[in-house]
Amino acid sequence: MPDPTNAEIAALLDELGDLYELDGAIVHRVLAYRNAAKAVRDATTSVAARTRAGTVTEIAGIGKTLEEKLRALVETGEIPAMTKLRAKFPPGLVEMTRLPGLGPKRARKLFDELGIDSVQALATAAQAQRLRGIKGFGPKFEESVLAAIDAGAGDAPRRRTPLHEALATAEPLLTALREHPASEKVELAGSARRWADSVKDLDIIATASDPRALAEGFAELDLLESSSGIGEAGARGRTHNGLSVDLKIVAPAQFGNLLQHFTGSKHHNVALREAAVKRGLHVSEYGILDDATGQTHHCETEQEVYEVLGIPYPEPELRENRGELSPDFQPPELVRLEDLRGDLHSHTVASDGHGTIREMATAAMQRGHEYLAITDHSASHGFGNDVSPAELRKHMAAVRRVSDELDGITLLAGSEVNILPDGSLDYDDELLEQLDWVVASVHTAFGMSGEDMTARIVRAIEHPLVDVLGHPTGRLIEQRAPYAVDMDAVIDAAARTSTFLEINSSPRRRDLSDVHARAAAAAGVKLLVDSDAHRTTTLDTQRWGIATARRAWLRPQDVANTLPLDELLALRRGGR
DNA sequence: GCCGTTTTCGGCCCGACTGTTTTCAGTCG
Numbered sequence: 001m002p003d004p005t006n007a008e009i010a011a012l013l014d015e016l017g018d019l020y021e022l023d024g025a026i027v028h029r030v031l032a033y034r035n036a037a038k039a040v041r042d043a044t045t046s047v048a049a050r051t052r053a054g055t056v057t058e059i060a061g062i063g064k065t066l067e068e069k070l071r072a073l074v075e076t077g078e079i080p081a082m083t084k085l086r087a088k089f090p091p092g093l094v095e096m097t098r099l100p101g102l103g104p105k106r107a108r109k110l111f112d113e114l115g116i117d118s119v120q121a122l123a124t125a126a127q128a129q130r131l132r133g134i135k136g137f138g139p140k141f142e143e144s145v146l147a148a149i150d151a152g153a154g155d156a157p158r159r160r161t162p163l164h165e166a167l168a169t170a171e172p173l174l175t176a177l178r179e180h181p182a183s184e185k186v187e188l189a190g191s192a193r194r195w196a197d198s199v200k201d202l203d204i205i206a207t208a209s210d211p212r213a214l215a216e217g218f219a220e221l222d223l224l225e226s227s228s229g230i231g232e233a234g235a236r237g238r239t240h241n242g243l244s245v246d247l248k249i250v251a252p253a254q255f256g257n258l259l260q261h262f263t264g265s266k267h268h269n270v271a272l273r274e275a276a277v278k279r280g281l282h283v284s285e286y287g288i289l290d291d292a293t294g295q296t297h298h299c300e301t302e303q304e305v306y307e308v309l310g311i312p313y314p315e316p317e318l319r320e321n322r323g324e325l326s327p328d329f330q331p332p333e334l335v336r337l338e339d340l341r342g343d344l345h346s347h348t349v350a351s352d353g354h355g356t357i358r359e360m361a362t363a364a365m366q367r368g369h370e371y372l373a374i375t376d377h378s379a380s381h382g383f384g385n386d387v388s389p390a391e392l393r394k395h396m397a398a399v400r401r402v403s404d405e406l407d408g409i410t411l412l413a414g415s416e417v418n419i420l421p422d423g424s425l426d427y428d429d430e431l432l433e434q435l436d437w438v439v440a441s442v443h444t445a446f447g448m449s450g451e452d453m454t455a456r457i458v459r460a461i462e463h464p465l466v467d468v469l470g471h472p473t474g475r476l477i478e479q480r481a482p483y484a485v486d487m488d489a490v491i492d493a494a495a496r497t498s499t500f501l502e503i504n505s506s507p508r509r510r511d512l513s514d515v516h517a518r519a520a521a522a523a524g525v526k527l528l529v530d531s532d533a534h535r536t537t538t539l540d541t542q543r544w545g546i547a548t549a550r551r552a553w554l555r556p557q558d559v560a561n562t563l564p565l566d567e568l569l570a571l572r573r574g575g576r
Numbered sequence: 577g578c579c580g581t582t583t584t585c586g587g588c589c590c591g592a593c594t595g596t597t598t599t600c601a602g603t604c605g
Contacts, residue, residue: 025577028588032577063578101594103603136602140595261590266605273589278582284590 002450003048003074005484006040012073012082013037013066018094019085021104035061038267042322044519046488048074092118099148101141109134123149160198161243162477164507164544167192169223169239170202176221177206177247182213185255189262194316195547197477197510201244203262206234211249218247254286256299261285263302268319275325276309283309317550334550335529337543339562342371345416345439345470345502345530346539350395351376351387354535357402357411363536365409371565373412373437374399380418380426387415389431396434410565412436416470421445421452423459425466432465439502439530441470442483450484457485461493467572468500468528471511479508487516494525498573500560503529503552505545506538514551521552526560526571 004012017033039061040047050056051070057063062070069079089111096107096119110116113134116125125131126142161169170188177186183206187193190203208214211232219227224237224245234247250258261269262285273283280291287296288308299305306313312331314324323329346360347353355363357374364372376387376395387395396413403411414437418426425432425440432438440460448456460466472490473482494501501520504511509532512520517527529545531538549559556562560571 020577029577031588035578061578065577101603105602136596138596144595262605264605270589277589282590286591 002484003046003486005450006043006047009047009070009073010037010041012079013040015094016069016079016082016085018097018104019082019089022089022093022097022108023085024108032061032066036066038321042320042515044515044522046486049488090117092121095119096122099145099153101144101148106136109136119149159478160200161241162198162507163192163196163547165241166199166202166243169241169243170204170245173202173221173223173239173245174204176223177204177214177218180214180217182208182210182217184208184252187259189259190264193263194265194319195551197513197548199243201246204245204247205255205259205262206247206249207252207255208249214249215247251298253298253300256301256303256305257287258285260299260302260305263316263319265320267321268314268325271321271325272309272311275311279310281309315550317547318553320551332553333555335546335554335556335559335562337546338368339556339559340369340529340542340546341564342369342373342561342568343531343533343539343542344371344373344412344414344437344468344528344561345375345504346372346533347376347416348374350374350391352534357399358406359536360533360539361402361406361409361411363539365406367539369409369539371410371412373414373439375414375416375437375439377443378415378417378426380420389427392427392431393434414438416441417466418443419456419460421448421456423456425460425463429465435465438465438467439470440466440468442474446474446480446483448483450486453483454486454489457490458493461490461497461499464573466499468502468530469494470502470530471504471506471509471532472501473511473513473516475511475513476508477510482511487519491516491520491523491525494520495523498571499525500528500571501525503527503545503548505529505531505541505543505548507541507544510544510548512548512552514548517548517552517554521554521558527554527558528561529559530561 013033014037017030020033021030039059043059047056051074056070057067069081073079093107093111096102097104114125114130116122123146126146129142131137131142132139170192174186174188177183186204186206189205191199192202206214215230215235219230219235219237223239225240227235227237229236232249234249237245239245248258276283282289287298289296297308299308303313311325312329314331315334318324343364348355348357348360361372379386379388392415399411399413414435416439419440419442420426442457461469473485475482501512503517520527527549529542529549531541533539533541560568
């Protein structure tokens with residue numbers, strides 16, 4: 001039986017929290033499960049392995065009791081308490097609590113008193129007006145719960161919007177607000193400001209000379225499909241692509257407090273407030289109350305908020321409660337887009353790209369790059385645009401010719417080679433040896449078992465002619481889960497063989513993820529932020545890869561393509 | 577259930593909104 005992944009364990013802990021909540025456990029106990037689930041999800045090593053090794057309680061949020069439950073899970077495949085609770089509460093009950101306005105307490109009451117155990121049963125009872133007989137429930141509740149069910153709440157949660165789509169929606173809104181005569185300061189907050197993989201909605205914080213005029217101007221924007229709640233405090237809107245936007249207009253003296261609060265993350269804010277309480281300070285979105293003086297600090301800027309608390313300012317990308325609030329936090333000098341000197345993964349018309357070698361090279365130069373690897377797909381790509389060995393030889397010659405002809409950029413003749421299901425590559429070594437640069441990636445047979453997939457990828461990493469593992473987990477944000485692969489083993493193999501790991505910058509991928517990239521860097525692996533561009537314009541996707549790198553706490557020295565080409569190549573195994 | 581430069585017991589972020597209440601519990605972000 002394979003070990004459960006961190007994501008699987010986290011999901012179980014979240015479910016256990018839900019079940020204990022229905023069981024009437026005190027809120028802090030439930031919160032402990034939710035915190036533990038987050039800690040597991042963010043853990044940079046295998047929690048199952050750490051459970052076996054007896055070091056799992058070193059993870060903040062996991063104590064003796066949870067260690068016991070994790071041990072049972074790892075050794076027997078189940079947690080006894082969970083089995084018991086699952087038998088006690090039908091799964092429909094947990095679904096009911098996903099309805100707005102219906103939490104665990106009231107769901108439990110409906111289950112106990114009316115036997116309602118599913119969203120369907122709830123709808124039937126509400127229609128028959130049977131809910132109003134229960135103390136604490138009335139006609140309004142019946143009405144709103146039916147409306148919510150009608151609107152599809154309680155179905156699968158709505159897909160979060162990938163960041164690049166969200167920012168493409170947000171940027172014209174921000175511009176329009178900044179151009180409005182009544183606006184003063186306008187900033188994007190929320191997970192979009194933290195450059196998260198995806199967002200639920202957009203939060204915008206503003207100050208204005210005439211708040212109501214700004215709110216009305218916002219509501220009238222053609223960019224919005226509808227709006228509501230227009231007033232001096234702001235307005236709420238919905239864009240044509242279905243994203244909801246909250247505009248909050250605040251007094252200039254509190255702009256910093258509000259921006260900090262609505263930038264989050266929620267976990268960062270909770271931890272921040274806990275830390276503040278220990279210093280006799282109480283943080284809210286409106287200010288910081290000082291117990292000692294009874295005074296409330298209002299902060300015009302976010303920097304002031306952290307200053308008053310005596311906490312070093314963390315960049316928004318770091319605010320996930322992953323160590324940025326620990327007492328020994330030193331703000332890292334995070335890598336920036338302008339630190340990159342080149343790009344080591346790109347495609348041309350030779351495979352499935354849309355630009356010629358020269359077009360891609362010229363576009364890379366225009367972006368200030370000193371080098372670009374041309375890495376078209378290999379022989380078995382399978383989409384009708386593969387490159388046969390004979391074609392590859394010609395292609396290599398063409399890449400080198402263009403490289404010689406252009407001043408100011410060096411092209412590497414490379415390939416993105418398929419990792420076949422058995423871990424072998426689909427060009428033979430004799431051909432690979434002639435390439436300047438080899439990216440190895442999985443493009444087929446995603447459904448393998450974790451054990452097989454891990455062995456497959458580790459074998460490719462161990463191949464002496466492979467320079468970098470491309471999009472290591474295969475995930476597509478909000479679309480496809482990573483393949484079952486033991487990332488500890490992959491990172492270990494990469495560290496052992498001096499193989500680079502890629503942060504593929506395609507905004508649909510951002511793979512490695514922030515958590516895995518951080519683990520890789522901690523293990524001494526060098527990362528590459530690559531565009532995987534398929535046309536000249538998508539060379540710009542490196543901004544998303546850099547966002548992930550920053551969320552992974554990476555500094556320039558962690559990212560190899562911040563180096564001049566000769567220094568980068570010297571880091572390859574054996575300085576090949 | 578976790579955790580400790582107040583504590584191994586007794587705390588555990590903060591505020592707003594809602595509907596059902598006669599002072600508030602539950603829910604949400």
